[in-house]
Amino acid sequence: MEITLYSLGVILGCGVVTWLPRVIPFMLIRKINIPEVVLRFLSYVPLCILTALLVQNLLLVQEGQLPKINSEYWYASCPTVLAAILTKNLMWIVIVGIVSMSLVRYFA
Known part of the structure; x- marks a missing residue:
């Protein structure tokens, strides 16, 4: 199975979208x-x-x-x-x- 650039972009995008909501609150709460x-x-x-x-x-x-x-x-x-x-x-x-x-x- 060959991974296209589109598939890799979708996988990385899903990873970022999953990761951001878990990390951003910790970054914001540190200053409050x-x-x-x-x-x-x-x-x-x-x-x-x-x-x-x-x-x-x-x-x-x-x-x-x-x-x-x-x-x-x-x-x-x-x-x-x-x-x-x-x-x-x-x-x-x-x-x-x-x-x-x-x-x-x-x-x-």
């Missing part, structure tokens, strides 16, 4: 003093996003029925949440989550 209240509020954003992702995977939703718990994800999330409470270390949380999910899928 943000109030402590806003910083405290923003510190909860990662927790909210991760909670939303977790709940989305734990519940199986079917139209016209109450949500059901996805047992595979439930079994893997129990030791992961326990590791989060005990260690408060993101690396250990990820490792325990991956190992838990692997074990659940292997034995189930």
Whole structure:
């Protein structure tokens, strides 16, 4: 497969368009003093996003029925949440989550 100049330009353009919105806010925010209240509020954003992702995977939703718990994800999330409470270390949380999910899928 041959890459034309047009294809290369599209790939590079998509990369720049993807990269800019992620970098520009960090460059702009460096020069602004943000109030402590806003910083405290923003510190909860990662927790909210991760909670939303977790709940989305734990519940199986079917139209016209109450949500059901996805047992595979439930079994893997129990030791992961326990590791989060005990260690408060993101690396250990990820490792325990991956190992838990692997074990659940292997034995189930």
